[in-house]
Amino acid sequence: xxAGTLYRGRExxxxxxxxxxxxxxxxxxxxxxxxxxxxxxxxPEAYDKVVATYKTPIVALLEYGLVAAILFHALNxxxxxxxxxxxxxxxxxxQMFWTVMGVWIVLMAGAIYPVLGHAYRVLFGS
Amino acid sequence: xxxxxxxxSGVGPVEGAPVYTVDTPAPLIEAPRKRxxxxxxxxxxNFELAAWLFMRLSGIVLVVLVIGHxxxxxxxxxxxxxxxxxxxxxxxxxxxxxxxxxxxxxLAMLHGANGLRTIINDYAERPASRLWxxxxxxxxxxxxxxxxxxxxxxxxxNIR
Ligand code: HEM
Ligand code: HEM
Numbered sequence: 588x589x590a591g592t593l594y595r596g597r598e599x600x601x602x603x604x605x606x607x608x609x610x611x612x613x614x615x616x617x618x619x620x621x622x623x624x625x626x627x628x629x630x631p632e633a634y635d636k637v638v639a640t641y642k643t644p645i646v647a648l649l650e651y652g653l654v655a656a657i658l659f660h661a662l663n664x665x666x667x668x669x670x671x672x673x674x675x676x677x678x679x680x681x682q683m684f685w686t687v688m689g690v691w692i693v694l695m696a697g698a699i700y701p702v703l704g705h706a707y708r709v710l711f712g713s
Numbered sequence: 714x715x716x717x718x719x720x721x722s723g724v725g726p727v728e729g730a731p732v733y734t735v736d737t738p739a740p741l742i743e744a745p746r747k748r749x750x751x752x753x754x755x756x757x758x759n760f761e762l763a764a765w766l767f768m769r770l771s772g773i774v775l776v777v778l779v780i781g782h783x784x785x786x787x788x789x790x791x792x793x794x795x796x797x798x799x800x801x802x803x804x805x806x807x808x809x810x811x812x813x814x815x816x817x818x819x820l821a822m823l824h825g826a827n828g829l830r831t832i833i834n835d836y837a838e839r840p841a842s843r844l845w846x847x848x849x850x851x852x853x854x855x856x857x858x859x860x861x862x863x864x865x866x867x868x869x870x871n872i873r
């Protein structure tokens with residue numbers, strides 16, 4: 588760790604790194620997503636053709652990754668807001684981080700079937 | 714020559730309060746960055762404060778908008794398999810979902826663009842790289858917001 592940085596590892600720093608990385612990823616996705624949605628102004632066929640790629644197993648895996656990024660960024664964002672505005676926030680930041688991770692794991696487990704189920708059926712039949 | 718003046722010290726006058734009082738026998742020293750009548754009027758606005766606040770307020774609203782959007786697109790009613798032109802036509806027939814998507818577009822783009830501005834400020838050190846990266850960021854942001862807004866307002870279910 589270079590000297591003079593504010594954070595010294597542990598939950599506080601790594602959650603900040605992950606918040607930054609997920610934020611950038613979501614932004615780049617959104618840019619492409621608005622472009623692909625704009626195809627509804629070209630023709631139904633053009634739009635449906637691009638959306639068909641969203642339904643392939645490999646892209647389904649990417650969608651699962653996108654859900655992971657958004658859920659982490661959203662939950663940790665709420666934690667950051669609590670640290671800033673709740674008087675006891677800074678004292679409980681570590682507990683809140685592990686709460687975020689717990690909720691995140693539960694939600695990600697719940698998302699497996701809805702998000703990846705159709706890919707499973709494509710690959711292994713119903 | 715007798716002198717009744719207080720001895721010279723490095724303590725300057727403090728606005729609105731005497732330097733010594735019974736309660737403060739030690740000289741009262743003004744907080745270093747306190748703004749007083751004498752400090753020049755700030756030439757900077759409160760842009761960074763507004764941006765900081767916006768990140769938090771938009772974040773709270775985006776939790777509902779984006780997670781609701783993902784639930785509709787990826788989880789409910791067959792997940793991503795049902796998405797297609799006909800599905801979009803059905804959704805944008807309702808002003809409620811038009812406003813939802815419009816708000817989500819503007820808030821997410823402005824929130825994300827402001828976040829990227831912070832990141833550029835953190836990592837790009839040469840003035841020229843900062844300028845060009847921000848020019849690229851702002852161009853892409855304005856373009857995306859305008860395109861997305863136009864698509865929502867001009868959507869035509871009977872295009873073909
Ligand atoms: C893979 C997951 C996603 C799918 C399948 C999906 C699907 C769609 C569909 C079908 C539309 C058309 C309108 C509608 O039905 O509401 C749409 C629009 C939109 N989505 Fe998503 N979406 C996904 C993820 C996201 C995420 C993560 C965000 C935000 C960060 C987002 C932001 C938007 C916006 C802003 C619009 C309006 C676009 C415009 O104005 O042209 N979407 N999405
Ligand atoms: C889902 C709800 C969301 C919440 C609760 C949320 C919350 C936050 C908060 C509180 C910050 C400020 C962090 C700080 O000042 O340290 C932030 C930063 C950021 N957000 Fe979000 N956000 C959300 C969605 C999004 C979306 C959809 C995008 C992308 C379009 C995004 C991209 C970013 C970026 C790039 C940063 C800057 C990260 C940094 O400076 O390290 N966020 N978010």
